[in-house]
Amino acid sequence: MPTSQRSSRASAPCLLEWRPSRLLAAALALLGVLAALALIGSELPPPLSLPLALLAAGEGLRLARRERLRPTRLVVIGGDGTAKVDGQAITALCVEWRGPLAFMRFRDVDGRSHRLAWWPDTLPAARRRELRLAAPVKAAAQKASSMAP
CATH class of the missing domain: 1.20.5 (Single alpha-helices involved in coiled-coils or other helix-helix interfaces)
Incomplete structure (x- = not known):
């Protein structure tokens, strides 16, 4: 269609504030x-x-x-797969869910691992959905091969 507009594949970055629960x-x-x-x-x-x-x-x-007394942190997960915490680039980002609790693990530029946990009082439902959509998807488990070739 000549009047249709092209949609962008990149999405807006997800901006979240982590604070102590x-x-x-x-x-x-x-x-x-x-x-x-x-x-x-x-x-x-x-x-x-x-x-x-x-x-x-x-x-x-x-x-x-x-x-x-833990300091507030600003988490940015970009639509292109990049992520930052307090302006510092991070790697090995993994978000896991246990009901309404969200757990984020990542590594900083020095290779140290960090963890953040969002409790229901710090992450409202709309922000939880936003984090679910922005978080990288885990690869599906491979089907186990049979014993006989």
């Missing part, structure tokens, strides 16, 4: 408190269970605080 921080703090209660309720003698309970609760709070 309040749900994860609350879960870490709660696990620390529950571990402390489990130690107190165990059959350990009180001179041993009370200091261990304080350590468990303190460690849970420390992990929750560390999670909340």
Whole structure:
């Protein structure tokens, strides 16, 4: 058709902001408190269970605080297969899903591996769909060959 326009195969880049999850921080703090209660309720003698309970609760709070203080990251996944995190090019990008949770693994320019996890409180449904569409697709598993040639 002479009036039809050509469509572009390249899509717009996917811009996502990763930030620490309040749900994860609350879960870490709660696990620390529950571990402390489990130690107190165990059959350990009180001179041993009370200091261990304080350590468990303190460690849970420390992990929750560390999670909340992680810096915000800007993730850009281009339509041409390139990806950047905070303006730095990345390689070996892999996005995996566990229900509403999204896990992204990648390597930076120095070859170090990094992981980011988006929880439902940090990645709304529209952004989840956008990430699903922009993420590289894994190759399908090969059919196993038979025993006999």
